[in-house]
Amino acid sequence: xxxxxxxxxxxxxxxxxxxxxxxxxxxxxxxxxxxxxxxxxxxxxxxxxxxxxxxxxxxxxxxxxxxxxxxxxxxxxxxxxxxxxxxxxxxxxxxxxxxxxxxxxxxxxxxxxxxxxxxxxxxxxxxxxxxxxxxxxxxxxxxxxxxxxxxxxxxxxxxxxxxxxxxxxxxxxxxxxxxxxxxxxxxxxxxxxxxxxxxxxxxxxxxxxxxxxxxxxxxxxxxxxxxxxxxxxxxxxxxxxxxxxxxxxxxxxxxxxxxxxxxxxxxxxxxxxxxxxxxxxxxx
Amino acid sequence: xxxxxxxxxxxxxxxxxxxxxxxxxxxxxxxxxxxxxxxxxxxxxxxxxxxxxxxxxxxxxxxxxxxxxxxxxxxxxxxxxxxxxxxxxxxxxxxxxxxxxxxxxxxxxxxxxxxxxxxxxxxxxxxxxxxxxxxxxxxxxxxxxxxxxxxxxxxxxxxxxxxxxxxxxxxxxxxxxxxxxxxxxxxxxxxxxxxxxxxxxxxxxxxxxxxxxxxxxxxxxxxxxxxxxxxxxxxxxxxxxxxxxxxxxxxxxxxxxxxxxxxxxxxxxxxxxxxxxxxxxxxxxxxxxxxxxxxxxxxxxxxxxxxxxxx
Numbered sequence: 001x002x003x004x005x006x007x008x009x010x011x012x013x014x015x016x017x018x019x020x021x022x023x024x025x026x027x028x029x030x031x032x033x034x035x036x037x038x039x040x041x042x043x044x045x046x047x048x049x050x051x052x053x054x055x056x057x058x059x060x061x062x063x064x065x066x067x068x069x070x071x072x073x074x075x076x077x078x079x080x081x082x083x084x085x086x087x088x089x090x091x092x093x094x095x096x097x098x099x100x101x102x103x104x105x106x107x108x109x110x111x112x113x114x115x116x117x118x119x120x121x122x123x124x125x126x127x128x129x130x131x132x133x134x135x136x137x138x139x140x141x142x143x144x145x146x147x148x149x150x151x152x153x154x155x156x157x158x159x160x161x162x163x164x165x166x167x168x169x170x171x172x173x174x175x176x177x178x179x180x181x182x183x184x185x186x187x188x189x190x191x192x193x194x195x196x197x198x199x200x201x202x203x204x205x206x207x208x209x210x211x212x213x214x215x216x217x218x219x220x221x222x223x224x225x226x227x228x229x230x231x232x233x234x235x236x237x238x239x240x241x242x243x244x245x246x247x248x249x250x251x252x253x254x255x256x257x258x259x260x261x262x263x264x265x266x267x268x269x270x271x272x273x274x275x276x277x278x279x280x281x282x283x284x
Numbered sequence: 285x286x287x288x289x290x291x292x293x294x295x296x297x298x299x300x301x302x303x304x305x306x307x308x309x310x311x312x313x314x315x316x317x318x319x320x321x322x323x324x325x326x327x328x329x330x331x332x333x334x335x336x337x338x339x340x341x342x343x344x345x346x347x348x349x350x351x352x353x354x355x356x357x358x359x360x361x362x363x364x365x366x367x368x369x370x371x372x373x374x375x376x377x378x379x380x381x382x383x384x385x386x387x388x389x390x391x392x393x394x395x396x397x398x399x400x401x402x403x404x405x406x407x408x409x410x411x412x413x414x415x416x417x418x419x420x421x422x423x424x425x426x427x428x429x430x431x432x433x434x435x436x437x438x439x440x441x442x443x444x445x446x447x448x449x450x451x452x453x454x455x456x457x458x459x460x461x462x463x464x465x466x467x468x469x470x471x472x473x474x475x476x477x478x479x480x481x482x483x484x485x486x487x488x489x490x491x492x493x494x495x496x497x498x499x500x501x502x503x504x505x506x507x508x509x510x511x512x513x514x515x516x517x518x519x520x521x522x523x524x525x526x527x528x529x530x531x532x533x534x535x536x537x538x539x540x541x542x543x544x545x546x547x548x549x550x551x552x553x554x555x556x557x558x559x560x561x562x563x564x565x566x567x568x569x570x571x572x573x574x575x576x577x578x579x580x581x582x583x584x585x586x587x588x589x590x591x592x593x594x595x
Contacts, residue, residue, distance in 0.1 A: 020388050027385055028402040031460065035405065037428055038417045052426040053435065096313040108300075109307035119314070122322055124512065124574060126520055128543060129567045132550055132560050133328035134321060136339065156317020187306040216410040218523035223551060234412040234523075241416050242530050248420050255413040262408050270401070273408075277464050278471035 038259065042066070042252035049248045065253035072244060075257060077229065078236035085147050085221075085232060086214040089154040093210045094203055097157035101165030102191045106177070123159045135223060149224040154214065161206045164279050168202035169195060205276040208269050215262065233258045326567075332560035339554050350561035360562070362537050363545040366451065370541065371518045374455045378462035379510060386469035387499075400470065407463035411523035418457045419444065419528060444528055447538040454539055457524055465510050472506035473499065501586040508585045512577055519570055522547070542566055 036056070041049060042065050043058040069075055103109075104116050138149040172195065180190050196203070221235040231239065240254050266273055297305070308315075333350055335343035354360050385403055389396055406414070421428045422443040430440035441449040476499065484494050522543040525533065531547075533540030542562075550559040 017391075017393060020391055020393050024385070024388050024393065024399050027381075027388075028399055031406050031463065032402045033428075034417055034421055034460065035409070037421060038413075041420065050426055053431045054426065054428045096317075100311040100314040103307045103310035107303050107307040107310065109304040112307060115311065115315075119318075122318065124516055125322065125326075126516060126567055126570050128520055128546060129329055129563045130322055130325035131329075131546070132332060132556055132563060133325035135550070136328075136332075136556065137325075139339065153317060153321045155313070156321065157314045162314060187303070187310070191310070212408060216408075218411055218526070219547075222526075234410055237410075237412045237416065238527050241412070241419070241527055245419070251416055252420065255416045258413045259409050262410065263405060266401075266405065266408055273404075274400075274467060274471075277467045 035259070038252055039256055041248060042256045044249055046247070046249050062249070065249040066257070068250050069240075069254045069257070072250070073236055073240050073254065074229075075233070075236065075254065078231050078233045081147075081230055082215060082232040082234075085150045086211055088151050089214045090207050090210040092151075092155035093157050093161060094206050096155060097161035097206060098165050098196065098199065098203065099191065100157055101162045102169055102187075102195055104162065105166045105169035107187065119159045119162060123163065131223075138224065144224055145226045145230070146224075147230070150214075150217070150220050154210070158210075158213075161210065164276065165199065165202050165206060167279055168199055172198050201272070201275070204269060205272040205279075208265065208272045209276050211265065212262065329560040329563055332557055333564050335557045337556040339556060343557065346557070350558050351565075353558065354561050354565065359537065359540065359545060363533075363540050363542045366533075366538065366540055367519060367521070367542040369451055370455060370458075370521060371515060373452070374458045374518050374521075375511070375514050377455060378459045378465060379507070379514065381459060382462055382466035382510075383469050383503075383507075385466050386473055387495075389466075389470055390473040400467070403466050404463035407461045409461065412527050414457060414461060415524045415527035418453070418460075422453055422456075445535060447535050450529075450535060450538045454521075454525055454528065457528075458518070458521070465514065468506060468510055469503070472503055476502050504585045505587060508577070508581055512574055515573060515577075516570055519566065 037054075040056055040058055043061050043063070044055075044065075045058075045060065045062050048055060048059060100119075104112070104119070134149075134153075135144075138144055143149050143152075176194050177190055180194060216234065217232075218234045218238070221232045222238070225231060225235060228239075237254055237258055241251060244250055332343065334345060334347060336346045336350070337343035389399055393399070409417075422430075424430060424440065424442045424445055427443075429443070433440045443449050443453040480498050480502070481494055484498050489497060520543055521541055525539050525541055526544060526547070529539055529544075531544070533544045546559055546562050546566075549555045549562065
């Protein structure tokens with residue numbers, strides 16, 4: 001009797017765990033299998049792709065899809081173009097965002113709170129209202145067809161990054177800064193030599209999201225880039241989809257090439273990703 | 285010489301004024317960007333919405349004509365109702381599934397990090413790549429999804445080729461990429477103090493009681509945040525559908541969402557006045573929905589007494 005009542009919770013606990021795992025596995029397969037098929041199809045011959053029912057394991061294994069992609073689309077060029085947008089955006093957005101974030105976190109100024117509320121409300125602003133006039137301005141000053149419309153606006157920093165970095169700066173103790181202020185250190189020096197080194201994890205998070213934003217951006221390049229030689233990966237891939245939609249092996253190979261760097265970055269900077277999402281999502 | 289003069293003058297300014305000056309200098313880059321790429325364009329697009337403008341001839345003032353034409357345009361209603369359909373289906377589905385997954389993951393199950401990664405990764409796949417992938421998976425004749433459905437004896441729909449199934453297909457792709465919401469919920473769940481659950485247990489609460497009276501109330505601020513943001517985001521869905529339908533919003537306009545219609549009017553037909561009116565109508569709709577959510581939030585969003593609602 002006593003033994004039974006003692007053991008029962010144990011058993012239900014194990015059963016509950018098993019049920020949880022069962023559900024989690026079924027769910028996880030919905031999220032992961034598409035990506036497994038992406039990679040496996042990129043290694044299949046077209047004969048096997050059109051087979052029904054679909055087969056998961058390539059037979060035979062084929063690498064040709066990857067080299068074929070380059071015959072139809074200069075992926076390496078798209079890659080370089082993407083980097084030419086991604087890198088300045090990432091560096092610029094991180095620096096300017098952290099400047100503003102430091103000011104919002106630490107410096108008192110008349111109107112500061114109001115400006116911060118404005119900043120927060122722009123996080124909820126639908127980007128579509130600014131689309132048309134921005135395009136008209138860039139077109140009138142001759143920037144359409146260059147990378148400038150894709151880079152320059154990002155250099156101003158983003159409210160999302162500023163908010164995230166501000167939350168981080170708020171957690172840094174005041175002591176160091178107070179000492180520096182007494183020593184006559186200017187605000188810029190404090191930002192550069194005290195706050196920035198301490199904020200490295202948060203800066204990494206911001207860089208990761210700036211990278212992702214620029215890497216994944218589709219509408220920007222679609223609107224602003226005209227010349228095939230300027231295409232970014234996402235635009236190049238889309239044109240590839242419309243022109244070679246039926247050549248699935250090659251299409252999956254091209255997609256794999258675009259997805260892999262992002263997934264590699266995730267495994268490399270997992271903490272930054274999770275922190276970036278949770279910091280803005282929770283502490284809001 | 286000049287620099288020491290400047291230093292002298294700076295030193296004579298009071299510390300509060302100096303701080304104010306540095307505050308404005310620090311936020312200047314963002315502020316300039318905000319004025320040039322946000323505030324300016326918002327005002328300009330309102331102005332443009334009262335004009336006829338094709339980017340060749342100068343804008344011509346036409347009063348409310350663009351809005352009148354918009355409200356008489358059947359495709360405007362089509363695109364709006366398609367968008368609403370997708371919002372109404374995708375937002376609750378992805379929020380609910382994310383919440384359930386987060387609840388399961390929060391039970392200290394083994395391999396939590398691996399599960400978390402598995403659920404999250406699709407959300408970082410670029411929209412174009414994810415569209416290409418699902419185009420393949422949802423292929424009606426030999427696609428993987430229909431293969432699976434047939435093998436368990438379920439009907440295999442035409443997905444992106446069928447008018448009735450194209451929107452659900454899009455929602456499926458969107459839910460697949462909703463792992464970010466799950467991460468937010470999981471972090472929120474992990475923030476709930478263990479002591480509250482223990483207190484509830486002492487009061488005789490079972491698993492359901494704890495979920496109903498501890499977890500859910502404490503999660504409402506997080507749920508509120510994700511609701512607001514995902515409605516705003518889903519109203520502006522573009523890239524996935526644009527790629528999946530080759531920019532057409534097909535079949536037969538069944539996935540013509542608001543932003544695709546905006547894109548077509550602006551960058552295919554260069555009707556900049558008309559498109560500005562469209563953008564403003566969407567802006568007002570989103571703003572109204574957001575305000576309603578903020579107004580009704582006190583009815584269901586719970587804030588701990590000591591935790592001040594910051595936004």
